[in-house]
Amino acid sequence: MTRLTIVLGILAVGLVFLILNHDSGRTFGIMNDDFGRLVTLGAIATMFATGIVQSRRHNIGETLRQFGVWVLIILVLVSAYLYRTDLQSFGNRLVAGLIPGRAAVFTDNEGIQEVVLHKVLNGHFETPVTVNGETVQMLVDTGASRVALSYEDAQTLGLNPAGLAFTQRVSTANGEARAAPITLAEVAIGPIVRNNIQAMVTEEGKLDQSLLGMSFLSTLDFLQMQTDELRLRD
Incomplete structure (x- = not known):
């Protein structure tokens, strides 16, 4: 041998x-x-x-x-x-920097996980968000009171927007629109998962991109926005 x-x-x-x-x-x-x-x-x-x-x-x-x-x-x-944990964190940070919009997950010495987002080319924070088991691209918007889904994304998620009641008036980048209030069973970004989140679906063509609003963000223990970085902690 x-x-x-x-x-x-x-x-x-x-x-x-x-x-x-x-x-x-x-x-x-x-x-x-x-x-x-x-x-x-x-x-x-x-x-x-x-x-x-x-x-x-x-x-x-x-x-x-x-x-x-x-x-x-x-x-x-x-x-x-x-040093596998440190190497994994370094790799996540490197990939997040090279691929803006990708949610990077870090774990500190106490086992607390933190999601870090980097600005995309348009200057906003965007990331894939899992809604009811399906993934849609959302813009993080602290000015939105609730999670807001575009009509098209609602169709992708199988929410049947045509059967919803558009009873509320909201302001969007494309002007005033009507929205239908709904409750999402599950919303998750990385390891951060929330259930029964209040949301709304806007009329067709009134919202260019779905918004991750305060009905989700306000449930977080920690949210810090820096120049090019957004930190979210469960």
């Missing part, structure tokens, strides 16, 4: 145990992070021991060089696991 096979076997077994015990946070009574370090030390010790054995048959310089390379590889792999 080669040295590579032994080391990869140790790492593979350690990784399997970490994955199986991820939710519990402990493996064989040891915190997962500590167990990960233990697996690393075990792999390094194995590399060192097999290196000593092989050095008796091969050039010591070549053995040390290979040993150093594998130690570096092991450290990189284990570090990636130990």
